[in-house]
Amino acid sequence: MSAVPEMSPDVAQEDKGPAILAICSTLTALATLFVAARLYVRVNILSRAGLDDWLIVISMICVYVTLGLTVAAVSSGNGRHFPLLTTEQKSGAILYTIAGFCPGVFSFGIPKLAVVALLTRITNPTRKHRIFLWTMTIGCLVLLFGCVIILFAQCSPSRSQWDFSVQGTCWSPWVLIYYSIVAGGLSATTDFYLAIYPAVVLYSLQINLKKKLALGFALGLGSVAGGVAIYKCTRLPGLASQDFSYDTSDITIWTSIEGNSIIIGACIPTLQPLFDRFIAKGFFSSNDPQSNKKSTGYGSHTLATPKIELATIGSGARRTTKSYKKMGISDMTMGQDSEESILNSERNENSEEHVLENHNGILRTQHVAVEYGA
Template identity: 75%
Template structure:
């Protein structure tokens, strides 16, 4: 056993860098939502909660490394062992929430932009909430496996413990379930995008943006291979990889959840609609930050009543409605943008000054009017 082996600096470097990077993405997301779009939603608050968990984990990880985590157990004093075990175990708790809560944020975003059926929406929420509860089971077992729980890190307290493999096996199952949920949340929007009538380049760009959660899937699967270290006699050295990969998983899914919301910021930086689904020239008046005071129209409902409003001068009339922003409540812009553009008779009118998102839908609605009784008689 080499006395110079110390994974502590590597733990701190990786966890600190990833947390700082995730912080930048979260800050950019909040700038878009609060400053550009003037709207912060449930998914944003969930991401904030996830980031707070990431900070708590980083703080506990720093304390664990200072106590000796990353070094071989046999080389530590009892005081160092006690502190390293305590802070490492405590750090796993917010670490689990840091990659469990963002799943809820992803669902909150997807249910607004993909317009799932009511049953599918319920399924998405139940799936992610259930996954979070299963992950929370790891925390329960972690502190309940010894009685009293304090005996795990306080060597002056005698206690009885379950086999550590109970936690290992449960954590492996929970980790694979988490990976499966991440994979589903990455594939589902890709399937929805495949059905949309947009060009391949934009489909791929959107698919990549919404499918970055698949990275967390790969991380979760690999991390599951490191979980047997929880039963290792060299706990402080062998669990270092778990600490690192927990941070990677949490921060990667936070970053992946933020990227699809940043398109308005890209527009602001590059001065044009980078991935816009319409002609850039049409949106040359695209503005950020302030509001022009123009009223945003209410959602348009196409019904039989439109016949009387449209007039009866023509026997047959076609209304072309193109570049219509997806409805705000369930089919809104993929980036949560609230600007609405309606085109009637192929003439564009932009309302408001906040940019539309990446996905826009084109509907052709044909409205036919029956001739009046007099017209049928040639009168």
Template identity: 45%
Template sequence: MNLSSTEAASDDKGSTKLIVLWTLTGLITVVVTGRMYIRAGLLHNLGVDDWLIVFSLLMGLMYCILTTINVRLGFGKHAWLLSAATVEHATFLNCLSFLFGIVSFTVPKLAVTAMLNRILNASHIQRVCLWTLSTLAAIVSGVCIIILFTMCDPPRALWQTSLVAEGKATCKNVWMLIDYAIFTGALSGFVDLALAIYPSTVLMKLHMSLRKRLALCAALGLGSVATAMAIIKCTQLKGLADQEDYTYGTADLITWTNIESNIVIIASCIPTLQPFLLGNRTASSYNNSRNRYKRSNLPEYSHGSHSRSSRLRKMDFAVDTVESQENILPDAGGGQGEGGHSLGIIRRTDAVTVEYEQGGGDAVVVQSPTAW
């Protein structure tokens, strides 16, 4: 065996790919868990976007589990080093994992769209545009899955390639799948970029400090990184055409598919985690204010008598306001609704403590931010 053959025999992308996949998947598991804790445990305000992100995480976990099983079979090594049966099993698991991989980077786009419509004062046209883009990406990705599993007749010839050689099956040209997958990846990257740029056009118009605007733009704009990942993934799609060394040629594609989906999930969660990431004690303050409210015993007010006690009484309550210290969002509709603020979407909740002494002392108002 010559030197090149020896080096080829030692090539194994599987272990490296698993490290990358499980590191990122572990990270997004922590991030999504934090998001659900804040949204469900602290704010008690779960939305459609939260459940879509959880579903995306589950799809990503299935993707990693199937890839892990596949690597144990030999995926990531050169096909000629494996038995025909092993290559067949590895190819089947790889095709199945693509199903979960495509779903895992498609669904988060719907979640991001739902989140942007929830927290930003989007006009009707903007909402239609956002949902049209994300829905189009979902439909195109769904068609990609259909094309993948209908490439051959019968479909099992996709991984049992010997059926084609024996004349028992027919398959379409693999470049049909590759070309459509490149189109899917390009559209996916474009949608990620659009969803990342749109919030910045709104946030930079807000009446708040430049530092906060830039921080929010960076948080919501992280999805633009997924665009770069989608482009890189498209360059790896040619590995699908490597029928002679399929287990080795498609290993990089597995990695970039997972990275793209994880970046989108992280980008969708950062706005929820933003108070913690920026060092704001929002969650603890929120909990403290709620706990104080629950523990407080508010006395009944009587017009006929006053207590002579000099003891201080505290009344803790939550004040939901949009324009407490800062004007959060501009009025896109040109005016405010009846008896309310222009937008009830992004709120700042302040815990206000009013301390007063019934002996005639001055009231002291202590205000601290609790939740965005």
């Protein structure tokens, strides 16, 4: 072993381990709360858990595994300067850091599939667009998993990376770095697309600006993960550093940030029922109590329009056939507006009507109250 290089006392005492544990554990706890709230809404309130919910649960399991391996890596010396570690600490820091990359990749790759499952259900895109969305996200996940394959295949035998008693031959570490940068760029691009697509759909909905911005914000939080992925790419050269345990600390931190942020972003759009129940009931509703009051010659005529909910964006507002096709939304979403069918029927004018539509498992209720003055 080479002699330990001279370092100033300040440099020798540098330790990112506490910061790694604090950031990763805090974000994991926060993501756990959002996932628990999501499952409460889908199971207890809506009584329907979907594919996207199971994918989020799998993603959260990956986050827990990553956190466990991160704790083991820090206990072995990860976060401290590599030359100051003992041989046993160096071996443990490398082993647990490398092992944590695999579930770490899945922690921010699988949630993209959950986002697509949610978007295809609420926006009901055309068949071609649905195929494109799934192909893009699955291809991104496969490309990201390629980083793990290269990580373990770059040395032969693979254990020579962390077991200093084993002699092996390795590729240049820049093979993994360049590949990871490309994969990270595609991951960021996917996140941005999945954030922009629902915003484009929302743009054509006939709801007021406040609610449109709120819905767009809830569905567009995946862009945060895209920004994190871009920044993490700038830290990847640390994989080739001689000070491995110290310089890869940032990669560990930003991997946790990326995984937890996309999980949180995928959960927020599903929490509207919880938000309405405990915080601001009807905030996302498209109806305006004042604007919906229309006077007639016979008295007051009040129409309560349906709520545009995060679970029914694809069927909750009027759009023209042309605008639907521009957005890639299929004709299945376009049907006769239930308000028009109510107004065109000349029956039950003195009673309250409940119109229920069941479209692809989505239930929508309209209440129409007609009052006549004396």
